[in-house]
Structure formats: C-alpha cells, structure tokens
Amino acid sequence: MSEPTVIELGPRDLLVVAGLPGAGKTTMLRHAAVGLPVLDSDQVRERLGAVVPAVPYRWYRPVVHAWHRVRIVRHALGEDGPVVVHEPSTRASTRALLALVGALSGRSVRLLFLDVPAEVALAGQVSRGRVVRARSFARHVRRVGKWREELLADQVPVGWRSVQVVDRPRAGRTRLVAKLLVGC
Known part of the structure; x- marks a missing residue:
C-alpha cells in the first residue's frame, strides 16, 4: 500500500476540495x-x-x-485557523469568487482537485442515493474539461496559491493536517 498524502494547512489557508459531484469529496473529507x-x-x-x-x-x-457561499465568506473573514471548503468549483465564476475571498481575508487559497472520470462520479452519486439532474451534471462535466487539462499541466489559477490533483485511490490515502506554529 502506498504512503498517505499529507497536506499541511497553514493558519491562514483556505483549502478548496473540488471535483465533479459524486467524485468522492465528502467521503474523502470524512x-x-x-x-x-x-x-x-x-x-x-x-x-x-x-x-x-x-x-x-x-x-x-x-x-x-x-447560504453556503455566505458561510465561506463569513468564516474566512471572521475565524482563525485553516478552513476546508467542499465545493465542486467547476464554474470559473465560483473559482474567481473563492480567489477574491482569499484576497479579502488574507488567506492563501489552495486547491485539492479530485480527478475522477464522469462515469465514476455518476456511479458515486447513485451509490450515495442522490443524483444530480442529468443536464446539470453534463454542465459540470463540460465545464471541468478544459480546467482539468490546465490543472493536470500544473497551471495554478489566478489568485490561488497551489493546486494538487489526486485520483480516487489517492484521495482515500490523503490526510489534511493543521500545521503547528513553533515559537510564536
């Protein structure tokens, strides 16, 4: 079995866990x-x-x-410590909003993209018992296409600090930890 992927989050990091609906974001975060x-x-x-x-x-x-977006803004501006946001982020406007939230709150916005084929994500939706409408899912798939190519080429979106792409097996071995500050 491979070693786990450990992602250290700084005290002002906003980590967005993104991917198609059904990709396994909730399971991974649990x-x-x-x-x-x-x-x-x-x-x-x-x-x-x-x-x-x-x-x-x-x-x-x-x-x-x-309401979800308001919670993100409120938490980013008003709370200390890192925050993890579960958000498909397939829309460019959503990614721009998250970058803006990072800039306004002084947080480093980081992306963890769960790269899963559409058919696997759809099967994930079926297994959880909540399927996104076909037209809506098709839009997610279409929007993620070009963006996925950019992410796989290690292109960090404007306003974001880093990108990490994981597949489903690696997502199961990923651990998020708050980086401890020494000597403060």
Missing part, C-alpha cells in the same frame, strides 16, 4: 479532515431540509448555494 472546520453545502441543505421537509430540494437549492 476521513482526511478530522478536527478541521469543513464547510459543505450539504450541511446547509440538511438544516434547511429539516425546517421545510415537505419542500422539494430543487425549490430551495439556490438558497442553499447562496
């Missing part, structure tokens, strides 16, 4: 980010769903995504 704050839109979806259980998710999905 094991990799123990003890670190993780902001995930599913946390918002579950809270709102508990308040309005009879309302179909598709009706309040825009509120979930807006």
